[in-house]
Amino acid sequence: MSRNKFEEAYCNRNDVMRIMPIYEVTKIFKEDLKRFSGYKRTFFCPECKTAPLVYVDGATPYFRTWSQVKHAPDCPLQQDVMSAKQVDAYMREPENRDKIVRELRKLFLLLFDDDKEKRSEETPFSKFSFGEKRKNRKEVEKSYKRLPQKRIDVTLHDSDFMCYKMFYGNVNLLWEKYSGGYKLVLRSMSSHSFICRIYITNNSLFIY
Secondary structure, eight states: OOTTEESEEEEEOSSOEEEEEHHHHHHHHHHOHHHHHTTTTOEEOTTTSOSBEEEEOSSSOEEEEOTTOOOOTTOGGGSEEOOHHHHHHHHHSHHHHHHHHHHHHHHHHHTTOOOHHHHHHHOSOOSSSSSOOOOOOSSOOTTSEEOOEEETTSOOOGGGSSSOOEEEOOEEEEEEEETTEEEEEEEETTTOOEEEEEEEOSSOEEEO
């Protein structure tokens, strides 16, 4: 997704004040246009909840910002997204790769933490950074670029494979053991549909 395209939006209606994924809004659009009309001008940036968004019913539906709108000064989603080449260059830096590995290890350790309240507060990955809390700055540097991100429970496309992306979202997890190690089975929390499997061994981690 580009800087101006989103797979979720904050809905600000009297009866709905929460983040809505694109597939939920698409379902309303296709099944009940009269009901959908009540959602017009209620979608906003999922991060700063300031920049208005509009639903686009394309081949792959998405939300986009209105022309000339502004996010909150500290909103990271106003930054451009790294190109595939820029991400590859970023990942070739040992320091960056080591940082990601450290955060992945923290993330998997949290799966064994029985303190659910602590786990919800200290999850190392956020949608926009590798575990670092954003500083309270008055304005985000627009010259910086962010890594591509993808909501994990939204349909995957060819462009989501064989590349680096920050996946995020809430899923149901099933931890299973197999002959080569362990695997995590990810399913949608809303439809319980299968998303993917993450295989974990002593020396590698891969997704199927």
